[in-house]
Amino acid sequence: xxxxxxxxxxxxxxxxxxxxxxxxxxxxxxxxxxxxxxxxxxxxxxxxxxxxxxxxxxxxxxxxxxxxxxxxxxxxxxxxxxxxxxxxxxxxxxxxxxxxxxxxxxxxxxxxxxxxxxxxxxxxxxxxxxxxxxxxxxxxxxxxxxxxxxxxxxxxxxxxxxxxxxxxxxxxxxxxxxxxxxxxxxxxxxxxxxxxxxxxxxxxxxxxxxxxxxxxxxxxxxxxxxxxxxxxxxxxxxxxxxxxxxxxxxxxxxxxxxxxxxxxxxxxxxxxxxxxxxxxxxxxxxxxxxxxxxxxxx
Numbered sequence: 001x002x003x004x005x006x007x008x009x010x011x012x013x014x015x016x017x018x019x020x021x022x023x024x025x026x027x028x029x030x031x032x033x034x035x036x037x038x039x040x041x042x043x044x045x046x047x048x049x050x051x052x053x054x055x056x057x058x059x060x061x062x063x064x065x066x067x068x069x070x071x072x073x074x075x076x077x078x079x080x081x082x083x084x085x086x087x088x089x090x091x092x093x094x095x096x097x098x099x100x101x102x103x104x105x106x107x108x109x110x111x112x113x114x115x116x117x118x119x120x121x122x123x124x125x126x127x128x129x130x131x132x133x134x135x136x137x138x139x140x141x142x143x144x145x146x147x148x149x150x151x152x153x154x155x156x157x158x159x160x161x162x163x164x165x166x167x168x169x170x171x172x173x174x175x176x177x178x179x180x181x182x183x184x185x186x187x188x189x190x191x192x193x194x195x196x197x198x199x200x201x202x203x204x205x206x207x208x209x210x211x212x213x214x215x216x217x218x219x220x221x222x223x224x225x226x227x228x229x230x231x232x233x234x235x236x237x238x239x240x241x242x243x244x245x246x247x248x249x250x251x252x253x254x255x256x257x258x259x260x261x262x263x264x265x266x267x268x269x270x271x272x273x274x275x276x277x278x279x280x281x282x283x284x285x286x287x288x289x290x291x292x293x294x295x296x297x298x
Contacts, residue, residue: 017265020281129207
């Protein structure tokens with residue numbers, strides 16, 4: 001397979017950890033792409049008074065903008081988009097709704113998942129009919145009736161992956177409008193779309209039925225959660241990255257158990273502070289530089 005553009009490093013997440021990593025990789029002349037949405041929790045911070053070097057308080061929004069300007073000035077590319085899939089083949093493959101990118105090294109800096117779907121019994125059936133990973137668990141639902149919980153490109157991408165195992169697939173938007181890009185619009189015809197708001201999941205030991213707030217219900221063997229945007233843990237599950245709860249496991253060099261894949265910031269757990277994220281990003285960037293240089297010598 002040919003690649004139109006090969007990046008040395010792709011960074012998923014443009015908060016303090018991701019930008020900090022990029023400052024090191026671009027200064028080492030590595031072609032660097034940062035992909036992320038404007039959804040950092042830091043944007044909601046009105047006053048930051050405990051970050052080194054600022055005599056006066058600074059707004060989180062301003063700190064993030066300054067970081068992006070700095071990375072752009074040094075030569076990084078920043079794409080304001082959502083990553084819906086990441087995997088490793090010969091190189092790392094990263095997909096957004098409309099584009100596909102490859103790189104030699106990958107850094108996850110997407111923060112920790114905070115999204116919660118308020119559906120009765122959702123957590124009860126996790127591992128017993130409710131899954132967060134089509135790659136991991138799709139095989140167990142051969143020719144069974146399954147659902148994907150979500151309302152955007154991420155959900156449709158996961159539904160497409162499930163087609164390798166079953167054709168009985170419904171996308172449940174839980175009362176939200178389904179919004180997809182042109183890339184996935186033509187795929188909608190392959191799935192049932194249910195826009196009803198969900199009341200609860202039910203079953204004995206395993207998931208058997210889904211109930212809606214209008215009083216109706218459907219039999220269901222499995223439900224795959226692909227709600228809103230994929231988090232670092234969603235990527236980790238699909239790629240086989242070791243996790244501890246909602247945190248990605250890394251060594252002292254921010255390296256995961258996958259060679260060439262690093263993680264930094266809140267997605268690794270620990271002390272959730274800007275200074276910590278910046279420090280981890282710097283280490284991840286430095287180690288990514290070393291990794292890419294070794295790959296280029298092969």
